Amino acid sequence: xxxxxxxxxxxxxxxxxxEDALAEMTEAWLPTVIQWCVRLGGPSIDAxxxxxxxxxxxxxRHHTIHDRRRVSAWLxxxxxxxVANYRRSAWWRRWLPGASYDTVTTDxxxxxxDRAERADRVFAALEGLKARDREVLTLCYLEDRSLLxxxxxxxxxxxxxxxxxxxxxxxxxxxxxxxx
Amino acid sequence: MTxxxxxxxxxxxxxxxxxxxxxxRITTVVRAELDRMRAIRATARDVTDAAPGAVHRVRRxxxxxxxxxxDGLGAALRWPVALGAVAAAVVIAxxxxxxxxxxxxxxxxxxGSGDVALxxxxxxxxxxxxxxxxxxxxxxxxxxxxxxxxxxxxxxxTPEATVRVIGTAFTVDRAAFATLVNVTHGTVxxxxxxxxxxxxxxxxxxxxxxxxxxxxxxRVTALRRDGAPVDERLASIxxxxxxxxxxxxxxxxxxxxRAEVLGPIRPGDAIDAALRYLALGGPRQAEMAxxxxxxxxxxxxxxxxxxxxxxxxxxxWWAVSxxxxxxxxxxxxxRRLLDxxxxxxxxxxxxxxxxxxxxxxxxxx
Numbered sequence: 001x002x003x004x005x006x007x008x009x010x011x012x013x014x015x016x017x018x019e020d021a022l023a024e025m026t027e028a029w030l031p032t033v034i035q036w037c038v039r040l041g042g043p044s045i046d047a048x049x050x051x052x053x054x055x056x057x058x059x060x061r062h063h064t065i066h067d068r069r070r071v072s073a074w075l076x077x078x079x080x081x082x083v084a085n086y087r088r089s090a091w092w093r094r095w096l097p098g099a100s101y102d103t104v105t106t107d108x109x110x111x112x113x114d115r116a117e118r119a120d121r122v123f124a125a126l127e128g129l130k131a132r133d134r135e136v137l138t139l140c141y142l143e144d145r146s147l148l149x150x151x152x153x154x155x156x157x158x159x160x161x162x163x164x165x166x167x168x169x170x171x172x173x174x175x176x177x178x179x180x
Numbered sequence: 181m182t183x184x185x186x187x188x189x190x191x192x193x194x195x196x197x198x199x200x201x202x203x204x205r206i207t208t209v210v211r212a213e214l215d216r217m218r219a220i221r222a223t224a225r226d227v228t229d230a231a232p233g234a235v236h237r238v239r240r241x242x243x244x245x246x247x248x249x250x251d252g253l254g255a256a257l258r259w260p261v262a263l264g265a266v267a268a269a270v271v272i273a274x275x276x277x278x279x280x281x282x283x284x285x286x287x288x289x290x291x292g293s294g295d296v297a298l299x300x301x302x303x304x305x306x307x308x309x310x311x312x313x314x315x316x317x318x319x320x321x322x323x324x325x326x327x328x329x330x331x332x333x334x335x336x337x338t339p340e341a342t343v344r345v346i347g348t349a350f351t352v353d354r355a356a357f358a359t360l361v362n363v364t365h366g367t368v369x370x371x372x373x374x375x376x377x378x379x380x381x382x383x384x385x386x387x388x389x390x391x392x393x394x395x396x397x398x399r400v401t402a403l404r405r406d407g408a409p410v411d412e413r414l415a416s417i418x419x420x421x422x423x424x425x426x427x428x429x430x431x432x433x434x435x436x437x438r439a440e441v442l443g444p445i446r447p448g449d450a451i452d453a454a455l456r457y458l459a460l461g462g463p464r465q466a467e468m469a470x471x472x473x474x475x476x477x478x479x480x481x482x483x484x485x486x487x488x489x490x491x492x493x494x495x496x497w498w499a500v501s502x503x504x505x506x507x508x509x510x511x512x513x514x515r516r517l518l519d520x521x522x523x524x525x526x527x528x529x530x531x532x533x534x535x536x537x538x539x540x541x542x543x544x545x
Binding site: 005026027030031034035038039047048049051052055056059115118119122123126141142144146149162166172173176177 | 217220221223224225226227228229230234235237238239241242401402405429463464466467522523
């Protein structure tokens with residue numbers, strides 16, 4: 001799920017506050033942001049609600065992005081922060097008396113038992129990774145972005161992406177196969 | 181990545197002396213490893229994909245506000261409902277009845293003025309006059325009933341279609357950048373973008389696709405996201421390629437989609453699409469190179485595909501496979517191929533063995 005390309009002049013207009021351009025940017029990035037929230041947050045959070053919060057933040061604070069080349073990095077960082085808040089909140093809700101723990105059941109985890117089991121294994125393997133490893137895995141391994149693109153989104157050197165990806169991929173695969 | 185075990189390494193070393201059977205064994209082991217890795221990745225992608233309809237649901241939350249949380253920490257509506265910037269583009273406003281009546285904001289309800297009845301479950305705006313209302317429909321389902329012979333000329337407009345009604349009942353579904361018109365009573369005139377008007381009597385239906393390549397690419401992306409059937413995806417991909425021509429970023433992206441869709445069912449056509457993508461130089465070079473190599477015939481029978489993949493992405497692990505094919509007839513080229521590989525990935529052991537073979541002093545002839 002990749003955002004379709006938005007023309008540069010539309011991005012510039014959106015960052016300057018043009019409503020139509022903002023709406024087009026929102027529409028273009030929605031699928032990618034939802035996907036990031038699913039993959040970074042896992043099944044313990046409501047990824048759709050998290051994605052809503054991210055896009056609301058974008059609509060309200062787009063004026064803080066001063067360079068169109070930073071849009072993807074800005075959105076990813078906002079996803080990261082939002083998902084982290086949701087995960088913390090989900091963790092607390094598990095422990096506080098009287099609080100209900102939201103077990104999110106999506107259409108993806110449906111009556112198909114085999115698929116549900118595979119999903120369990122994948123998410124359990126992802127949960128065992130550090131957040132930064134999960135991020136490079138999401139961008140490069142699951143979304144097929146290049147090292148350069150991932151480096152631009154994460155705002156870290158390309159070499160760092162490459163080394164993190166190599167170890168994250170190994171760890172993910174070991175954890176996944178250990179649960180088979 | 182898992183290295184080949186010592187038995188297989190020995191088999192490889194034996195293979196470099198020209199034993200074809202040993203080469204086949206190595207290739208089989210490597211391909212099995214690649215297939216296993218590919219399967220894990222495909223599973224991970226599949227189960228971590230967002231649920232169908234997620235984009236539509238989030239879009240609705242953006243317009244109408246999230247459902248208040250009712251957990252033990254206390255319910256709170258954390259965001260105001262009105263979103264100026266987004267609402268300007270997607271707000272629903274519907275005027276029913278007398279032209280001087282107040283606007284009514286409704287969703288998912290049946291509205292009627294006696295002559296026009298609407299059932300809305302989606303997003304759109306309304307303009308025109310009460311005698312000639314025009315509904316601009318963005319997404320979701322709109323069901324319409326118009327009493328005939330009352331002088332009401334209703335039009336429903338989407339980016340792909342204009343539906344004109346004079347006394348009939350029909351539904352307009354807009355999803356994944358296409359418009360489906362289903363006529364249950366009477367006749368409607370449907371004009372698809374770029375085509376002449378067509379009368380559709382009941383019971384009948386007509387699907388309008390976008391006529392510009394960018395919108396068709398958006399449709400293809402949406403269909404992929406929604407898990408649409410292969411036939412539907414392929415139809416839109418091919419329509420997009422026909423509109424986009426043979427070059428440019430949109431054609432390239434459509435070729436990548438075509439390669440991905442055809443991979444499991446028509447590998448030859450998938451390889452062709454992937455190689456055409458590589459020739460256009462799009463940003464997904466590594467992905468398409470890997471796809472083409474993965475579908476190509478095993479071993480050196482796939483050398484032509486390996487050559488194209490290496491030409492596009494010289495640093496990919498497939499350069500190791502190509503080096504194994506050329507090492508006997510052109511050791512210098514094999515050495516250059518190995519030198520330019522970034523990460524040999526699943527072929528690390530093969531790369532080491534090839535390098536060792538190239539470094540070894542020539543034996544007696």
